[in-house]
Amino acid sequence: MNSDGSLTPLSGSPYAASLAQNTNIVANGSNLFAIAQGQTNLGVFSIDKSSGALTLANTTSAIAGDPNQGDIAFQLGLDHTGASLYAAVGTNINGGVNVFAVGSDSDVKQVQYLSGPSTPMAPEVFSPDNQYGYTSKCGARVNGIFAFMRASDGTLKMIDPGAVHGPTGNPGEAFCPQRLAVSAKGYLAVVWFPFAYASSGQVGNETYVMTYSINADGTLTTVGTSQVKTASSTANTVAVNFDSTGSFLAVAGDGGVQTFSLNGNGAPVPVGSAQNAGANFQKVAWDNSNHVFATNSNQLYVFNSNTGVLVPASGSPYGGGPELAVLPRTTG
Numbered sequence: 211m212n213s214d215g216s217l218t219p220l221s222g223s224p225y226a227a228s229l230a231q232n233t234n235i236v237a238n239g240s241n242l243f244a245i246a247q248g249q250t251n252l253g254v255f256s257i258d259k260s261s262g263a264l265t266l267a268n269t270t271s272a273i274a275g276d277p278n279q280g281d282i283a284f285q286l287g288l289d290h291t292g293a294s295l296y297a298a299v300g301t302n303i304n305g306g307v308n309v310f311a312v313g314s315d316s317d318v319k320q321v322q323y324l325s326g327p328s329t330p331m332a333p334e335v336f337s338p339d340n341q342y343g344y345t346s347k348c349g350a351r352v353n354g355i356f357a358f359m360r361a362s363d364g365t366l367k368m369i370d371p372g373a374v375h376g377p378t379g380n381p382g383e384a385f386c387p388q389r390l391a392v393s394a395k396g397y398l399a400v401v402w403f404p405f406a407y408a409s410s411g412q413v414g415n416e417t418y419v420m421t422y423s424i425n426a427d428g429t430l431t432t433v434g435t436s437q438v439k440t441a442s443s444t445a446n447t448v449a450v451n452f453d454s455t456g457s458f459l460a461v462a463g464d465g466g467v468q469t470f471s472l473n474g475n476g477a478p479v480p481v482g483s484a485q486n487a488g489a490n491f492q493k494v495a496w497d498n499s500n501h502v503f504a505t506n507s508n509q510l511y512v513f514n515s516n517t518g519v520l521v522p523a524s525g526s527p528y529g530g531g532p533e534l535a536v537l538p539r540t541t542g
Contacts, residue, residue, distance in 0.1 A: 215501050215514045215523025225264045227253065229533075234285055234333065234493075237535040238292025240314040244533075245272060245297075249282035252297070254316045257537075267316035272297050274320040278304050287333035290340045294364030298345070299323075300330040305347075307334070309364055322365040327352035335392045336360065338456075342428035344371070344398055348386030350407050355387050355400065357428050372429035377402050377418040377437050382411020385418070389449055394456030397476045398422045398430060401440070401448045401461070415443045419450065419461055421476050436477040441465025441484040446492075449504075453496040454538060458518045462491035462504045467511070469502070469518040481518035486511060498538035505534045 211217060229235075233245040242255040242264060254268040272283035276299050287296040295310040295318070309322040331345040343358040343366060357371035376385040386405035392398055399421050404413045417440045422430040442448045442463025449462045459470045459478055466484035473479050486504075489511065494504045502513040502520060510530030512523040 211497065211499075211501070213499075215512050216525045217510075217512060217528055220262050222263055225255075227255070227266070229253070233283070233533070235533045235535045236286045236288045236295070236333075237537055238288055238312065239537055240292075241267070241312065241316060242535060243286055243288075243295055243312070245283045245286065249284070252283070252310075252318060254318060256316055268318065270318045271320075273299055273308065275323040276306065276308055277323065278306070281306075283308070284330040285333040287335065287345075289334075289336050289343075289360065289364065290338075294360075296334040296343070296366075298330040298333065300326075305330040307331070307345075307358075307366060309366060311364060321363060324358075324366050324368070326356065326368070331356060332388075332390065334358070335390045335398070337392060337424045337428070338394050338396055342369075342424065344390055344392070346387035346390055346400070348388060348403065348405065353386050353405065353408065355390070355430070357430070359428060369428055372425075372431070374422065374430050375432050377420060379404065379416070380412045380414060382409055383413055384408035384410075388417075389447075391450045391452050391459065392424070393421075393452045393459070393472065393476075394454065395472060395476070396424050397433065397456070397472065398424055399450055399452070399459055399478070401450050403444050403448075415445065416440075417442055417444060417448050417463070419459070419470070419478055421472070421478060423476060433476040435475075438470065438478050438480070441468050441487065446490045449492060449494040451494050451496060453500070453515070454498040458496075458515070460494045460496065460502050460504075462494035464488060464490045467491060467494060467502065467504045467513065467520060469515065469520060471518050482520060485513060485520050485522065492532040493534035495534055495536040497536050503534060503536055505530055505532050507532050510534070
């Protein structure tokens with residue numbers, strides 16, 4: 211990564227890997243974790259800290275400890291320390307969270323299987339103090355935001371998130387939470403999609419972002435006037451992520467990449483205009499040097515961000531793929 215936002219491919223890239231489609235990758239600074247083809251195994255790639263090169267260092271079961279025969283792994287999440295890895299596992303009739311202890315080496319130890327709703331959930335995101343985790347699910351059998359208390363060993367206990375209110379749309383229109391992100395300032399951002407199954411009136415194709423205060427007991431309180439329509443529709447994934455300060459929120463979908471600043475109450479306020487509408491973005495992330503990264507099915511876009519305003523970086527877009535993990539630049 212160059213200071214102007216341009217990228218230089220690493221020697222040996224791209225690296226051969228057998229990865230499952232429609233899953234994700236996560237990295238903790240020492241290792242990159244990915245679900246392998248077949249969706250029952252977890253690949254652990256070590257990261258050379260001097261060159262950034264990847265090496266497959268370990269393969270282990272992603273469903274170890276899961277008592278449900280036939281379950282597979284879908285999505286991965288890490289806590290803020292990078293010491294706990296969470297895998298959403300299940301089938302279309304059951305779901306749960308598999309918890310692993312990970313660290314600077316390539317060892318992976320399963321420490322908990324927690325039964326959850328009737329289908330696998332989205333990746334876990336965690337409160338700034340790492341004490342509470344949140345995930346979502348949208349389906350006919352289960353719909354909503356789920357909250358967990360996290361112990362120091364990474365294990366989870368499901369708790370009640372409180373009354374989490376979604377957007378107000380057309381009369382009788384219901385909404386479902388799709389993607390979540392946590393701000394370092396103590397807010398949870400949620401992307402909401404219209405949900406025809408639960409609606410009794412007209413259903414549109416507009417998607418919204420809302421923010422919620424994370425309370426001391428892990429419950430959520432809706433931030434007043436936080437409902438904001440995104441530039442993207444329901445035709446594509448809408449990804450969401452905060453910068454390292456928790457002050458700016460990036461939202462990416464078929465309407466492009468757009469940014470919002472959080473006002474003093476925690477409500478999102480649009481900044482600048484959306485970039486690259488129609489690119490059908492699937493993932494978005496920040497580093498800690500004011501760069502925003504977004505991917506679609508075959509390209510990686512890079513933007514420089516000055517107080518949230520996005521400017522395409524030199525050389526962008528680059529060849530790539532939909533999955534994205536960004537390791538912030540470190541010093542010393």
